[in-house]
Amino acid sequence: MAERGDVERAPSPAVARTLTVLETLVAADEDLTLTALAQKTNIPLATCASIVYTLEQRDYAARRIVGRSHFWRPTLRLYGLATQLVRKVDLSSVAQREMRELADLLGMPVHIGVLTGASVVYVAKAAMPGFIQFDTYPGKVAPFNLTALGKAISAYLPEEELKPLLGQMAKGEGPRAHLVTKADFVAELAEVRERGYALEDEEEQADIACVAAPFFDSSGHVGGAVGVTGFAKDLTARRRREAQQGLIELAKTISRRLGAPPD
Template structure:
């Protein structure tokens, strides 16, 4: 008996498994490959995929006599609407503003969507220099402190598919770590309560971030400070670490996380 068979609605469980398999796959899949990878009977998989195609959630690419399936951006549209409804920009806004003013660096809130972090809120700082970290920005999860702070607290079943989707950054430290090294870094994040990014996504840019949790106790996102690597070091980094861990606790309480 599979997990889908034990579900209150096996049909829904299999549909979600098909979607998740397509989204996390590095390549388009034939129907046979998709059914095997998702552990769903071929006939059932075909019915689900054809329905997803009718609803705009899946598309096929025909090569000769083979059909290759992939998810569409319709899923992203749904996720974007959900992010907008979850108005994290208003959560702990005074504290975001205070920390941005204290550090003289922007403070962000990010959530995980697939293998990417989406910036959903920002407390900016005045001045001529503005970091390219606007609400709506999308970045590979493994190249940001926000993404690492979230990934460190994901259940293994959700983290495992992401490990194969680690991107290479443009900074001098942008080469992806080995899987073992990355898992060790996430374990350190869990232990100390915050994550660091130092010139991985972009040269000269660093970030510190801490996670926050929702009413179910699951990691809901992360809050972070971004600055020039030369500025976000020493005493400034220690201040950011302490303040962000506390801010993560405040946001968690605002979201109703268990004590």
């Protein structure tokens, strides 16, 4: 959540406040009263009221009235916008067959993720065969530094794009999560570039590990990453090597189809 100082330094503080209100509504586990929303966002009550009434007018927020209290929640109009965007950037069609084949080979879901701000957004998935399914779906958002997808992308960002992200690293909830300094994370990204893939092992959450490799667009800029997610106990030794090799080849295929320059 943006601090008040950050909002005031934004090119448009009014827009920054609106986005903060919207993000807070989406992240909340329950509908919020105006007072609670103002407290959570650190925005003056009158300003917060103007924002939510405007969001309601534009159908981005709705309210439930109980007695004299008004409880606010976001609407699915945001989902509609996101769906339109995903359709325009339909990375799932770039290597759908290859994603499916790798998922079948490994018995693990294969994902494509892109970086949006300090978050990775999952935009495509080839689910694994079987009854056990992971809670990784198109539209899921995760902190960039807590997923192999995010690390694989970050490792190839220009310095001017990476630098602002280093101040927004999140702490994971997994047993191997630890507070990483900027220097530590930059050093880890150097290792990712050296080997060509990224790893995450029980950092975001317990029992889950992932591997990912970056792909590039026609300008040579990192366009996203492709990765697999599995149980940490399964994604070891031979299986991890198979995942690494398969993902690097799949990333090369996606890069080639996006028109990336050789190498």
